Amino acid sequence: MPVITEIEDLKRIYRNRVPKMFFDYCESGSWTEQTFRENSSDFDKLYLRQRVAMNMEGRSTKSQMIGQDVSMPVALAPVGSTGMQWPDGEILACRAAHAFGTQFTLSTMSVCSIEDVASHVDKPFWFQLYVMRDWKFVVRMIERAKEAKCSALVLTLDLQILGQRHKDLKNGLSVPLRPTLSNIFDLSTKWAWGRAMMKTPRRTFGNIVGHAEGVTDLSSLSAWTAESFDPRLDWEKVKEIKKLWGGPLILKGILDAEDARMALDVGADAIVVSNHGGRQLDGALSSIRALPSILDAVGDKIEVHLDSGIRSGQDVLKAIAMGAKGTFIGRAAIYGLGAMGQQGVTRALEVIHKELDVSMALCGKRNISELDRDIMLIPEDFAGKWADTSSPAA
Numbered sequence: 124m125p126v127i128t129e130i131e132d133l134k135r136i137y138r139n140r141v142p143k144m145f146f147d148y149c150e151s152g153s154w155t156e157q158t159f160r161e162n163s164s165d166f167d168k169l170y171l172r173q174r175v176a177m178n179m180e181g182r183s184t185k186s187q188m189i190g191q192d193v194s195m196p197v198a199l200a201p202v203g204s205t206g207m208q209w210p211d212g213e214i215l216a217c218r219a220a221h222a223f224g225t226q227f228t229l230s231t232m233s234v235c236s237i238e239d240v241a242s243h244v245d246k247p248f249w250f251q252l253y254v255m256r257d258w259k260f261v262v263r264m265i266e267r268a269k270e271a272k273c274s275a276l277v278l279t280l281d282l283q284i285l286g287q288r289h290k291d292l293k294n295g296l297s298v299p300l301r302p303t304l305s306n307i308f309d310l311s312t313k314w315a316w317g318r319a320m321m322k323t324p325r326r327t328f329g330n331i332v333g334h335a336e337g338v339t340d341l342s343s344l345s346a347w348t349a350e351s352f353d354p355r356l357d358w359e360k361v362k363e364i365k366k367l368w369g370g371p372l373i374l375k376g377i378l379d380a381e382d383a384r385m386a387l388d389v390g391a392d393a394i395v396v397s398n399h400g401g402r403q404l405d406g407a408l409s410s411i412r413a414l415p416s417i418l419d420a421v422g423d424k425i426e427v428h429l430d431s432g433i434r435s436g437q438d439v440l441k442a443i444a445m446g447a448k449g450t451f452i453g454r455a456a457i458y459g460l461g462a463m464g465q466q467g468v469t470r471a472l473e474v475i476h477k478e479l480d481v482s483m484a485l486c487g488k489r490n491i492s493e494l495d496r497d498i499m500l501i502p503e504d505f506a507g508k509w510a511d512t513s514s515p516a517a
Protein backbone atom coordinates (compact mmCIF):
# COMPACT_ATOMS: atom_id res chain seq x y z
CA MET A 124 0.00 0.00 0.00
CA PRO A 125 1.61 3.30 -1.06
CA VAL A 126 1.96 6.07 1.50
CA ILE A 127 -0.88 8.50 0.87
CA THR A 128 -0.46 11.80 2.67
CA GLU A 129 -2.39 14.18 0.43
CA ILE A 130 -5.10 14.18 -2.23
CA GLU A 131 -2.45 14.76 -4.91
CA ASP A 132 -1.00 11.28 -4.12
CA LEU A 133 -4.35 9.68 -4.94
CA LYS A 134 -4.57 11.69 -8.14
CA ARG A 135 -1.18 10.37 -9.31
CA ILE A 136 -2.22 6.74 -8.74
CA TYR A 137 -5.62 7.38 -10.34
CA ARG A 138 -4.00 8.88 -13.44
CA ASN A 139 -1.80 5.79 -13.91
CA ARG A 140 -4.64 3.34 -13.44
CA VAL A 141 -7.58 4.70 -15.40
CA PRO A 142 -7.83 5.13 -19.20
CA LYS A 143 -6.85 8.63 -20.29
CA MET A 144 -10.32 9.47 -21.54
CA PHE A 145 -11.85 8.91 -18.09
CA PHE A 146 -9.07 10.76 -16.29
CA ASP A 147 -9.47 13.68 -18.70
CA TYR A 148 -13.27 13.55 -18.33
CA CYS A 149 -12.80 14.12 -14.60
CA GLU A 150 -9.87 16.52 -14.72
CA SER A 151 -11.23 19.01 -17.22
CA GLY A 152 -12.97 22.33 -17.01
CA SER A 153 -14.86 24.00 -19.82
CA TRP A 154 -13.12 26.00 -22.57
CA THR A 155 -10.00 27.85 -21.24
CA GLU A 156 -10.46 26.23 -17.79
CA GLN A 157 -10.06 29.63 -16.08
CA THR A 158 -12.89 28.95 -13.63
CA PHE A 159 -11.72 25.37 -13.08
CA ARG A 160 -8.25 26.65 -12.10
CA GLU A 161 -9.46 29.57 -9.99
CA ASN A 162 -11.83 27.33 -8.01
CA SER A 163 -8.74 25.95 -6.33
CA SER A 164 -6.24 28.81 -6.60
CA ASP A 165 -8.67 31.31 -5.01
CA PHE A 166 -8.60 29.29 -1.78
CA ASP A 167 -4.87 30.14 -1.63
CA LYS A 168 -5.70 33.85 -1.42
CA LEU A 169 -7.34 33.31 1.98
CA TYR A 170 -4.89 33.06 4.87
CA LEU A 171 -5.41 31.38 8.23
CA ARG A 172 -4.48 33.04 11.52
CA GLN A 173 -2.14 30.87 13.56
CA ARG A 174 -3.02 31.04 17.26
CA VAL A 175 -1.09 29.62 20.21
CA ALA A 176 -1.52 28.74 23.86
CA MET A 177 -5.17 27.83 23.41
CA ASN A 178 -6.49 24.50 24.69
CA MET A 179 -6.69 22.15 21.73
CA GLU A 180 -7.92 19.07 23.56
CA GLY A 181 -11.29 17.45 22.97
CA ARG A 182 -11.77 18.56 19.39
CA SER A 183 -14.58 17.46 17.10
CA THR A 184 -15.36 17.98 13.42
CA LYS A 185 -18.93 16.71 13.86
CA SER A 186 -21.57 18.84 12.30
CA GLN A 187 -24.92 18.71 10.51
CA MET A 188 -25.96 19.19 6.91
CA ILE A 189 -29.71 19.81 6.38
CA GLY A 190 -30.27 18.58 9.91
CA GLN A 191 -28.52 15.25 9.29
CA ASP A 192 -25.49 14.35 11.40
CA VAL A 193 -22.13 14.23 9.61
CA SER A 194 -18.71 13.39 11.03
CA MET A 195 -17.35 16.43 9.19
CA PRO A 196 -19.13 18.98 6.98
CA VAL A 197 -17.95 17.31 3.77
CA ALA A 198 -20.30 15.24 1.62
CA LEU A 199 -19.61 13.49 -1.69
CA ALA A 200 -20.86 15.49 -4.69
CA PRO A 201 -22.76 13.77 -7.49
CA VAL A 202 -20.38 12.67 -10.25
CA GLY A 203 -21.67 11.15 -13.47
CA SER A 204 -20.17 7.89 -14.77
CA THR A 205 -18.47 7.19 -11.43
CA GLY A 206 -18.85 3.48 -12.15
CA MET A 207 -16.53 3.86 -15.15
CA GLN A 208 -13.69 5.05 -12.89
CA TRP A 209 -13.84 1.87 -10.83
CA PRO A 210 -16.29 -1.03 -11.27
CA ASP A 211 -19.45 -0.56 -9.18
CA GLY A 212 -17.99 2.81 -8.16
CA GLU A 213 -21.20 4.40 -6.91
CA ILE A 214 -21.94 1.55 -4.50
CA LEU A 215 -18.36 1.61 -3.18
CA ALA A 216 -18.19 5.39 -2.82
CA CYS A 217 -21.51 5.39 -0.98
CA ARG A 218 -20.30 2.70 1.40
CA ALA A 219 -17.09 4.64 2.07
CA ALA A 220 -18.99 7.88 2.76
CA HIS A 221 -21.48 6.16 5.08
CA ALA A 222 -18.76 4.31 6.98
CA PHE A 223 -17.01 7.64 7.46
CA GLY A 224 -20.20 9.14 8.83
CA THR A 225 -20.94 11.45 5.96
CA GLN A 226 -23.23 11.56 2.92
CA PHE A 227 -23.03 10.36 -0.66
CA THR A 228 -24.96 11.94 -3.53
CA LEU A 229 -25.90 9.68 -6.42
CA SER A 230 -25.97 11.35 -9.86
CA THR A 231 -28.82 10.91 -12.34
CA MET A 232 -26.02 9.99 -14.77
CA SER A 233 -24.64 7.23 -12.56
CA VAL A 234 -23.64 3.81 -13.77
CA CYS A 235 -25.19 1.91 -10.84
CA SER A 236 -28.92 2.60 -10.71
CA ILE A 237 -30.63 4.15 -7.71
CA GLU A 238 -32.29 0.81 -6.87
CA ASP A 239 -28.97 -1.00 -7.19
CA VAL A 240 -27.19 1.39 -4.81
CA ALA A 241 -30.11 1.31 -2.34
CA SER A 242 -30.00 -2.48 -2.21
CA HIS A 243 -26.24 -2.55 -1.53
CA VAL A 244 -25.94 0.06 1.25
CA ASP A 245 -27.42 0.22 4.75
CA LYS A 246 -28.35 3.88 5.05
CA PRO A 247 -30.26 6.42 2.96
CA PHE A 248 -28.21 8.48 0.52
CA TRP A 249 -28.95 11.69 -1.38
CA PHE A 250 -30.10 11.69 -4.99
CA GLN A 251 -29.17 14.33 -7.58
CA LEU A 252 -31.72 15.09 -10.26
CA TYR A 253 -31.19 16.54 -13.73
CA VAL A 254 -34.31 17.93 -15.36
CA MET A 255 -34.91 16.30 -18.72
CA ARG A 256 -37.30 17.23 -21.51
CA ASP A 257 -39.07 13.91 -20.87
CA TRP A 258 -41.22 15.07 -17.92
CA LYS A 259 -42.58 11.57 -17.35
CA PHE A 260 -39.00 10.41 -16.81
CA VAL A 261 -38.41 13.24 -14.31
CA VAL A 262 -41.58 12.42 -12.34
CA ARG A 263 -40.73 8.73 -12.34
CA MET A 264 -37.14 9.50 -11.22
CA ILE A 265 -38.50 11.44 -8.23
CA GLU A 266 -40.79 8.52 -7.37
CA ARG A 267 -37.84 6.14 -7.65
CA ALA A 268 -35.82 8.36 -5.28
CA LYS A 269 -38.69 8.21 -2.79
CA GLU A 270 -39.00 4.43 -3.15
CA ALA A 271 -35.22 4.12 -2.59
CA LYS A 272 -35.73 6.16 0.63
CA CYS A 273 -33.26 8.88 -0.39
CA SER A 274 -32.99 11.42 2.40
CA ALA A 275 -32.55 14.52 0.19
CA LEU A 276 -33.05 15.55 -3.40
CA VAL A 277 -30.21 17.60 -4.87
CA LEU A 278 -31.61 19.42 -7.89
CA THR A 279 -28.84 20.59 -10.22
CA LEU A 280 -29.68 23.85 -12.01
CA ASP A 281 -26.47 24.72 -13.87
CA LEU A 282 -26.30 22.10 -16.59
CA GLN A 283 -29.30 22.44 -18.88
CA ILE A 284 -26.86 23.15 -21.70
CA LEU A 285 -23.43 21.53 -21.73
CA GLY A 286 -20.25 23.60 -21.37
CA GLN A 287 -17.66 22.32 -23.84
CA ARG A 288 -14.68 20.38 -22.59
CA HIS A 289 -12.11 20.21 -25.37
CA LYS A 290 -10.44 17.05 -24.11
CA ASP A 291 -13.65 15.01 -24.19
CA LEU A 292 -14.16 15.89 -27.85
CA LYS A 293 -10.53 15.20 -28.74
CA ASN A 294 -10.57 11.88 -26.86
CA GLY A 295 -13.82 10.87 -28.55
CA LEU A 296 -15.44 10.33 -25.15
CA SER A 297 -18.99 9.21 -25.78
CA VAL A 298 -21.65 6.96 -24.39
CA PRO A 299 -21.50 4.31 -25.71
CA LEU A 300 -17.72 4.31 -26.20
CA ARG A 301 -16.73 4.51 -29.87
CA PRO A 302 -14.14 1.86 -30.72
CA THR A 303 -11.66 4.18 -32.49
CA LEU A 304 -8.01 3.18 -32.84
CA SER A 305 -6.85 5.67 -30.19
CA ASN A 306 -9.61 4.57 -27.80
CA ILE A 307 -8.60 0.93 -28.22
CA PHE A 308 -4.93 1.84 -27.66
CA ASP A 309 -5.85 3.93 -24.60
CA LEU A 310 -7.92 1.11 -23.09
CA SER A 311 -5.23 -1.48 -23.84
CA THR A 312 -2.65 0.39 -21.74
CA LYS A 313 -4.79 0.11 -18.62
CA TRP A 314 -5.22 -3.65 -18.38
CA ALA A 315 -5.90 -3.75 -14.60
CA TRP A 316 -8.78 -1.33 -15.09
CA GLY A 317 -10.07 -3.27 -18.12
CA ARG A 318 -9.86 -6.64 -16.37
CA ALA A 319 -11.77 -5.31 -13.36
CA MET A 320 -14.41 -3.67 -15.55
CA MET A 321 -15.00 -6.94 -17.42
CA LYS A 322 -16.13 -8.52 -14.13
CA THR A 323 -19.05 -6.18 -13.57
CA PRO A 324 -22.25 -6.07 -15.60
CA ARG A 325 -22.64 -2.37 -14.67
CA ARG A 326 -21.23 -0.40 -17.60
CA THR A 327 -23.99 1.91 -18.77
CA PHE A 328 -26.25 4.62 -17.30
CA GLY A 329 -28.25 2.50 -14.89
CA ASN A 330 -30.89 5.13 -14.09
CA ILE A 331 -31.74 5.61 -17.72
CA VAL A 332 -31.50 2.42 -19.77
CA GLY A 333 -34.82 0.62 -19.47
CA HIS A 334 -36.41 3.62 -17.69
CA ALA A 335 -36.49 6.47 -20.23
CA GLU A 336 -38.93 5.97 -23.05
CA GLY A 337 -37.26 4.44 -26.11
CA VAL A 338 -33.96 3.76 -24.34
CA THR A 339 -33.57 0.03 -24.16
CA ASP A 340 -29.99 -0.39 -25.22
CA LEU A 341 -26.74 1.45 -25.69
CA SER A 342 -27.30 2.61 -29.23
CA SER A 343 -30.42 4.63 -28.39
CA LEU A 344 -28.84 6.02 -25.22
CA SER A 345 -26.28 8.20 -26.99
CA ALA A 346 -29.01 9.96 -28.97
CA TRP A 347 -31.04 10.38 -25.79
CA THR A 348 -28.31 11.99 -23.68
CA ALA A 349 -27.43 14.49 -26.42
CA GLU A 350 -30.97 15.82 -26.63
CA SER A 351 -32.55 15.25 -23.28
CA PHE A 352 -31.50 18.01 -20.84
CA ASP A 353 -34.36 20.51 -20.77
CA PRO A 354 -33.20 24.07 -21.58
CA ARG A 355 -36.64 25.41 -20.57
CA LEU A 356 -36.07 24.70 -16.87
CA ASP A 357 -37.32 27.67 -14.81
CA TRP A 358 -38.30 28.49 -11.22
CA GLU A 359 -41.91 27.33 -11.82
CA LYS A 360 -40.59 23.88 -12.68
CA VAL A 361 -38.38 23.96 -9.59
CA LYS A 362 -41.50 24.65 -7.49
CA GLU A 363 -43.29 21.76 -9.18
CA ILE A 364 -40.37 19.44 -8.43
CA LYS A 365 -40.31 20.57 -4.80
CA LYS A 366 -43.99 19.70 -4.53
CA LEU A 367 -43.60 16.31 -6.19
CA TRP A 368 -40.63 15.43 -3.98
CA GLY A 369 -42.00 16.68 -0.68
CA GLY A 370 -38.75 16.08 1.25
CA PRO A 371 -35.51 18.00 1.91
CA LEU A 372 -34.52 19.87 -1.25
CA ILE A 373 -31.01 21.16 -2.02
CA LEU A 374 -30.57 23.42 -5.07
CA LYS A 375 -27.14 22.98 -6.64
CA GLY A 376 -25.35 25.36 -8.99
CA ILE A 377 -26.18 28.73 -7.42
CA LEU A 378 -23.45 31.30 -8.07
CA ASP A 379 -25.34 34.59 -7.96
CA ALA A 380 -27.06 36.40 -5.09
CA GLU A 381 -30.21 36.98 -7.19
CA ASP A 382 -30.54 33.26 -7.86
CA ALA A 383 -29.89 32.55 -4.19
CA ARG A 384 -32.90 34.78 -3.33
CA MET A 385 -35.01 32.87 -5.88
CA ALA A 386 -33.93 29.60 -4.25
CA LEU A 387 -35.03 31.02 -0.92
CA ASP A 388 -38.38 32.08 -2.38
CA VAL A 389 -39.16 28.60 -3.73
CA GLY A 390 -38.57 27.22 -0.24
CA ALA A 391 -35.43 25.13 -0.78
CA ASP A 392 -33.83 23.74 2.38
CA ALA A 393 -30.28 24.46 1.21
CA ILE A 394 -28.29 25.71 -1.74
CA VAL A 395 -24.92 24.62 -3.03
CA VAL A 396 -22.78 27.52 -4.21
CA SER A 397 -21.21 25.79 -7.17
CA ASN A 398 -20.05 26.26 -10.74
CA HIS A 399 -20.08 22.52 -11.40
CA GLY A 400 -16.35 22.28 -10.69
CA GLY A 401 -15.59 24.75 -13.49
CA ARG A 402 -17.22 22.52 -16.10
CA GLN A 403 -19.95 24.90 -17.23
CA LEU A 404 -19.61 28.72 -17.51
CA ASP A 405 -15.93 29.39 -18.06
CA GLY A 406 -15.18 32.93 -16.84
CA ALA A 407 -17.58 32.66 -13.91
CA LEU A 408 -16.29 33.45 -10.42
CA SER A 409 -14.81 30.65 -8.37
CA SER A 410 -17.27 29.30 -5.81
CA ILE A 411 -15.24 30.52 -2.84
CA ARG A 412 -15.22 34.09 -4.21
CA ALA A 413 -18.94 33.95 -4.98
CA LEU A 414 -19.72 32.70 -1.48
CA PRO A 415 -19.52 35.97 0.54
CA SER A 416 -22.10 37.88 -1.53
CA ILE A 417 -24.48 34.93 -1.48
CA LEU A 418 -24.11 34.65 2.29
CA ASP A 419 -24.80 38.37 2.60
CA ALA A 420 -27.98 37.93 0.57
CA VAL A 421 -29.47 34.78 2.14
CA GLY A 422 -27.01 33.33 4.65
CA ASP A 423 -29.22 33.84 7.70
CA LYS A 424 -32.35 32.40 6.02
CA ILE A 425 -31.22 29.26 4.22
CA GLU A 426 -28.44 26.73 4.66
CA VAL A 427 -25.58 27.51 2.29
CA HIS A 428 -23.18 24.81 1.14
CA LEU A 429 -20.23 25.10 -1.24
CA ASP A 430 -18.40 22.93 -3.74
CA SER A 431 -15.85 23.39 -6.53
CA GLY A 432 -12.12 23.43 -6.00
CA ILE A 433 -11.83 21.71 -2.61
CA ARG A 434 -8.67 19.62 -2.48
CA SER A 435 -7.78 19.76 1.21
CA GLY A 436 -9.10 20.09 4.74
CA GLN A 437 -7.72 23.63 4.78
CA ASP A 438 -10.04 24.46 1.87
CA VAL A 439 -12.96 23.02 3.85
CA LEU A 440 -11.90 25.04 6.89
CA LYS A 441 -11.85 28.26 4.84
CA ALA A 442 -15.27 27.61 3.28
CA ILE A 443 -16.83 26.87 6.67
CA ALA A 444 -15.10 29.81 8.33
CA MET A 445 -16.39 32.05 5.54
CA GLY A 446 -19.90 30.95 6.50
CA ALA A 447 -20.84 27.81 4.56
CA LYS A 448 -22.60 25.16 6.66
CA GLY A 449 -21.32 22.29 4.55
CA THR A 450 -19.14 21.41 1.59
CA PHE A 451 -19.03 18.80 -1.15
CA ILE A 452 -16.07 17.18 -2.85
CA GLY A 453 -16.24 15.93 -6.42
CA ARG A 454 -12.84 15.20 -7.91
CA ALA A 455 -11.01 14.63 -4.60
CA ALA A 456 -13.24 11.59 -3.99
CA ILE A 457 -12.98 10.41 -7.61
CA TYR A 458 -9.17 10.47 -7.43
CA GLY A 459 -9.45 8.16 -4.43
CA LEU A 460 -12.00 5.87 -6.06
CA GLY A 461 -10.11 5.63 -9.36
CA ALA A 462 -6.87 4.95 -7.50
CA MET A 463 -7.99 2.34 -4.97
CA GLY A 464 -11.76 1.78 -5.06
CA GLN A 465 -13.66 2.05 -1.77
CA GLN A 466 -10.41 2.16 0.21
CA GLY A 467 -9.30 5.14 -1.86
CA VAL A 468 -12.47 7.12 -1.12
CA THR A 469 -12.00 6.36 2.57
CA ARG A 470 -8.40 7.52 2.30
CA ALA A 471 -9.47 10.77 0.60
CA LEU A 472 -11.94 11.43 3.43
CA GLU A 473 -9.31 10.58 6.07
CA VAL A 474 -6.76 12.94 4.50
CA ILE A 475 -9.25 15.81 4.37
CA HIS A 476 -10.47 15.07 7.89
CA LYS A 477 -6.98 15.14 9.36
CA GLU A 478 -6.12 18.37 7.56
CA LEU A 479 -9.36 19.96 8.74
CA ASP A 480 -8.96 18.81 12.33
CA VAL A 481 -5.30 19.81 12.75
CA SER A 482 -5.66 23.14 10.92
CA MET A 483 -8.75 23.99 12.98
CA ALA A 484 -6.72 23.31 16.14
CA LEU A 485 -3.80 25.44 14.93
CA CYS A 486 -6.30 28.27 14.47
CA GLY A 487 -7.21 27.84 18.13
CA LYS A 488 -10.63 26.26 17.57
CA ARG A 489 -12.02 22.96 18.79
CA ASN A 490 -15.39 22.69 17.09
CA ILE A 491 -16.92 23.36 13.69
CA SER A 492 -19.55 25.57 15.31
CA GLU A 493 -16.78 27.90 16.61
CA LEU A 494 -15.43 28.64 13.13
CA ASP A 495 -16.00 32.09 11.72
CA ARG A 496 -14.25 34.69 9.56
CA ASP A 497 -12.16 35.67 12.55
CA ILE A 498 -9.79 32.77 11.91
CA MET A 499 -8.90 34.10 8.47
CA LEU A 500 -7.12 37.00 6.85
CA ILE A 501 -9.33 37.88 3.91
CA PRO A 502 -8.07 40.30 1.23
CA GLU A 503 -10.31 43.35 1.19
CA ASP A 504 -11.16 42.86 -2.47
CA PHE A 505 -11.67 39.06 -2.19
CA ALA A 506 -15.39 39.12 -2.97
CA GLY A 507 -14.75 41.65 -5.74
CA LYS A 508 -15.74 45.25 -6.15
CA TRP A 509 -17.49 45.31 -9.46
CA ALA A 510 -18.70 48.13 -11.71
CA ASP A 511 -22.45 48.65 -11.58
CA THR A 512 -23.63 47.35 -14.93
CA SER A 513 -27.37 47.53 -14.25
CA SER A 514 -29.15 49.64 -16.88
CA PRO A 515 -29.70 53.25 -15.81
CA ALA A 516 -33.28 54.07 -14.80
CA ALA A 517 -35.30 55.39 -17.76
Ligand SMILES: Cc1cc2nc3c(=O)[nH]c(=O)nc-3n(C[C@H](O)[C@H](O)[C@H](O)COP(=O)(O)O)c2cc1C
Pocket residue numbers: 148149150162200201202203204230231232251279375397398399400401402430431432433451452453454455
Ligand atom coordinates in the same frame (compact mmCIF):
# COMPACT_ATOMS: atom_id res chain seq x y z
C1 LIG B 1 -16.39 14.01 -13.75
C2 LIG B 1 -17.47 14.85 -13.13
C3 LIG B 1 -18.80 14.51 -13.32
C4 LIG B 1 -19.80 15.27 -12.72
N1 LIG B 1 -21.10 14.88 -12.86
C5 LIG B 1 -22.08 15.57 -12.21
C6 LIG B 1 -23.41 15.11 -12.24
O1 LIG B 1 -23.72 14.09 -12.83
N2 LIG B 1 -24.34 15.86 -11.60
C7 LIG B 1 -24.02 17.02 -10.92
O2 LIG B 1 -24.89 17.66 -10.36
N3 LIG B 1 -22.75 17.43 -10.84
C8 LIG B 1 -21.78 16.73 -11.46
N4 LIG B 1 -20.48 17.15 -11.36
C9 LIG B 1 -20.16 18.32 -10.52
C10 LIG B 1 -19.91 17.91 -9.09
O3 LIG B 1 -21.10 17.50 -8.47
C11 LIG B 1 -19.34 19.06 -8.26
O4 LIG B 1 -20.13 20.19 -8.41
C12 LIG B 1 -17.89 19.39 -8.67
O5 LIG B 1 -17.17 18.23 -8.97
C13 LIG B 1 -17.21 20.12 -7.52
O6 LIG B 1 -15.93 20.51 -7.87
P1 LIG B 1 -14.61 19.68 -7.47
O7 LIG B 1 -14.57 18.51 -8.40
O8 LIG B 1 -13.53 20.66 -7.73
O9 LIG B 1 -14.74 19.24 -6.03
C14 LIG B 1 -19.46 16.41 -11.95
C15 LIG B 1 -18.13 16.72 -11.75
C16 LIG B 1 -17.14 15.96 -12.31
C17 LIG B 1 -15.69 16.32 -12.05
